[in-house]
Structure formats: C-alpha cells, structure tokens
Amino acid sequence: MHKILNIIQIIISVLLICCILIQQRGGGGAAVFGGGAGESYYTKRGFEKILFVSTIILAGLFLILAFVNLLI
Numbered sequence: 001m002h003k004i005l006n007i008i009q010i011i012i013s014v015l016l017i018c019c020i021l022i023q024q025r026g027g028g029g030a031a032v033f034g035g036g037a038g039e040s041y042y043t044k045r046g047f048e049k050i051l052f053v054s055t056i057i058l059a060g061l062f063l064i065l066a067f068v069n070l071l072i
Contacts, residue, residue, distance in 0.1 A: 002072055009065045016058040019051055 044052050 002069070005065060005069055005072070009062065009069065012058055012062050012065065016055065016062055019055040019058060023051055023055070024048070
C-alpha cells in the first residue's frame with residue numbers, strides 16, 4: 001500500500017510540474033496588446049482555464065497524499 005501511494009504521489013508531482021511549466025508567464029493577454037497590469041480585465045478561457053483548474057486540483061491531491069503518507 002505504501003509503495004502504491006508513493007508511486008501515485010510521484011506521478012501527481014510530475015503532472016503538477018508539467019502544468020506549472022506550461023502556463024504562460026507575465027500578465028496574460030494584456031501583455032500582447034501593450035496594456036499594463038490592471039488596465040484591462042482578463043478572464044481565463046479554454047485551455048488556459050482547464051490548465052489553471054487542473055493545477056489547483058493536482059496541488060490539492062499532492063498535499064492530501066503527502067499527509068496520508070505521513071500518517072501511514
């Protein structure tokens with residue numbers, strides 16, 4: 001059981017690293033049009049939103065598995 005949890009945690013950590021590295025740096029779409037931060041309202045849509053939500057979910061799963069591994 002402990003080995004399975006360790007393998008799952010490693011897989012989740014690699015996926016989390018990939019999600020973080022794929023995300024764009026900077027101010028999102030405002031930097032493309034020359035606008036500064038706060039000058040325009042920008043919402044995440046499509047793949048960018050899916051990537052953002054999946055990063056949050058993977059981080060939560062990673063923390064939960066870390067606590068479970070700590071207790072076992």
